[in-house]
Amino acid sequence: MTRTGALSPQSRDLAIGTMVGAAGETELDVLVVGGGVTGAGVALDAVTRGLSTGLVEQRDLASGTSSRSSKLVHGGLRYLEMLDFELVREALQERGLLLNTLAPHLVRPVPFLYPLTNPVWERAYIGAGLALYDGMAAFGPLSGLGNSGLPRHRHLTRRGVARIAPDFNTDAITGAIQYYDAQVDDARLVMTIARTAASHGAHIATRVQVTGFLREGERVVGVRARDLEHDQDLVIRAKTVVNAAGVWTDDIQAMVGGRGALHVKASKGIHLVVPRDRIRSESGFIVRTEKSVLFVIPWGRHWIIGTTDTPWTYDLAHPAASKTDIEYVLEHVNAILREPLDLEDVEGVYAGLRPLLTGESDQTAGLSREHTVVTPLPGLVLIAGGKLTTYRVMAKDAVDAAAHSLGTTTNMTLRDSITDKVRLVGAEGFETRSNQRVLLARRSGLHVARIDHLLGRHGGLIDDVLDLIQERRPLALPLEGAEDYLAAEVVYAVHNEGARHLDDVLERRTRISMETFDRGVRAAPGVAKIMAEELGWDDRRAKEEVDHYLRRIEAERRSQLQVTDEEADRARLEVEDLV
Incomplete structure (x- = not known):
């Protein structure tokens, strides 16, 4: 353990050695399976409550969904329209915490234009929604003194839009509303959360694949795993195992045996990256499509454009963007630009999978982004769903769910979560x-x-x-x-x-x-x-x-x-x- 939680080759070997222990005598309080944003968040929450904590990830930190998102820290305007006020409020509070307290070095404001096509009812409707959005952010219990850390929305005429975004095609709009959200390098956020957990004593080991669960009767008491770097089998014992494997949740449940307590559907979203000079604008855009919304997001010297929202039933580790996906995004972004983009403008393409809890709808765009925590067996906690912005809340709920298992095995009283006060490494100074x-x-x-x-x-x-x-x-x-x-x-x-x-x-x-x-x-x-x-x-x-x-x-x-x-x-x- 170091003050800055350095994840070095030596720290990995030490983490594995500590988790396995001498002759298998070590038993962790909490073992987390999965090194995405949720798993890293669970490790940080658990260790800062005083629990001995380990985390194993079969590939690299954030190698799945958590490095392939839209890289936004936001409340989610479309969930507001769905009247999911609690999800939006929660996400906006977490946005404020990350922006102002926990990770101001990683999370930064980003402006968006919401174009309007009707001069009266739409401006009033969208304006009222954004006023509510700003209000939820500014006056929640974690904001303090009505300060969200971001400017409030403002109304723009068509001429105002042209000044901010010369390459935006204003012919079909009557104006726009500019509002603010925030963005983050998602992979770096995950790595930083993991480092913060390590700095407080968590044992973090990547390239460790869980191959099965240890059972004593009905109770899960740890995992069998494989150190892929050194080609060695491992046994890691823990009072509670928290599965935070995202789109791999069903696969992990299958290892336990029996019917799965959660069912996750993978939804593919693809993004294109183009140079910043291809679109002249001081602001990003958000535009409705027939299936979801299209974001054009400033990203340093680049733009990130996406996303799609389609079912994916193939390889979970390497979702692929097809020609059809790419043409769909280009078609929709070109509909709002004066100078269309083509394939030669595209620097990068990436595809990610969202772990959505399955519902009655067959359309992934209609499935909830809210998370669920269940305890199907003593000693095993499953968490799935959710979104990048609310990782901390998800982690808190997962560790809260572990309290019962920990209490029955150790008679310990679990302390409350304090991660709303724990700044991530790099925030200090x-x-x-x-x-x-x-x-x-x-x-x-x-x-x-x-x-x-x-x-x-x-x-x-x-x-x-x-x-x-x-x-x-x-x-x-x-x-x-x-x-x-x-x-x-x-x-x-x-x-x-x-x-x-x-x-x-x-x-x-x-x-x-x-x-x-x-x-x-x-x-x-x-x-x-x-x-x-x-x-x-x-x-x-x-x-x-x-x-x-x-x-x-x-x-x-x-x-x-x-x-x-x-x-x-x-x-x-x-x-x-x-x-």
Whole structure:
């Protein structure tokens, strides 16, 4: 355990050794299965309540749904229209907590235009909804003094829209309302939550696959697992196992035996990434489609455009975007632009799966984003559903549900959750370092824009990255083929952020794979060389990592030329994962 919760190769081995224990004598209070945002949140909630806690993830942190979202921290306007006021209120309160207290270094405001086509009733209707939206955010129990941390909405004429967004086609609208939500790099949020949990004593181990459950009668008392890095079988005992496996929930339930207590349907959403200069606008957009809503979201020097909402019944680890999906998004975004986008404008494409609780509707867009927690067996808690914004509430509910199992086995009284007060690593000192950005630039020899970039990714931990550069000046160089990132960030990802493979860095610790036209192909050899030096890879291993990444990118490109999901899935699965 370190103050900053460094997730190094050594910390992983120590975590596994501690969870397994000497001759299997160790028993955790809580073992979390799943390293997405919900699982990381559960680990943080449990450990900060004084429970001995472990977390295992079969791949990388946030390697599934939690790195492939729209990257928004928001209340959800469409849920307001569905009259799901409690879900919207809860999400807006969590947005405020993240923005103002827990993760101000990662979560930042983002403006959106909501275009209007009717000059009277629609402006009144949408305006009233956004007034309620702002009010829920500002006057909830966690906001304090009516301050949500974001500007209130404002009404714009058609001319006002043209000034803010010259490339928005205003011919068919009467004006717009501009409102604010927030955004976050979802993968970095998950990694930061996991690091925060580790800093408080949680044991975090990726590339550990659960293969079965330990039972004593009806009670679940732990798991059997496989350390994929060292090809070893493990036995991890725990008083309570919390399954936070998202779209894999049904698979995990099958291991327990019997009928599943929860049923999750996977809904695919795809996003396109295009350069910022392709759309001139100071604001993002939100536009209704016949099935859902389309977001055009500012993302640094890029735009993220999405999403779709369609059932997915194929491989859960690697959902594929088809040609049909891509054309659907382009068609709908081009309907609101003066200059249409085409395939040559697209830098990146990514697809993710939402874990939706199944209901009576066959349409995934109609299924609830609310979460459910159940305890089908003593010692086992299942949590599914929900959304990125409300991860902390989901985690609290899951640990609350574990209280009964813990109480019957240890006679302990579970303390209340305190994660609304626990700032994530990097939040401390962020404001001070932001004020010192010019001074940091002078001391480090980096441009102020580089300092801003590092602050937005590491917050108050920027000192650790700058210390690396001070000790090893070549690490101040930008990466070849991905000049937005520095070599130091790769080294830091290996020793502090749990990166074990090349794609961990190119896809999740950075977003090179979606922010470059070649999807990280040119950057891959250089990044692999840096990782090889830090992880002790030989030339063969480094070459294998690069070759695998290049083949995977090529498989993704082929999948995006296919018309159907089945064809896209088959093309993507031509390349298997590296262990």
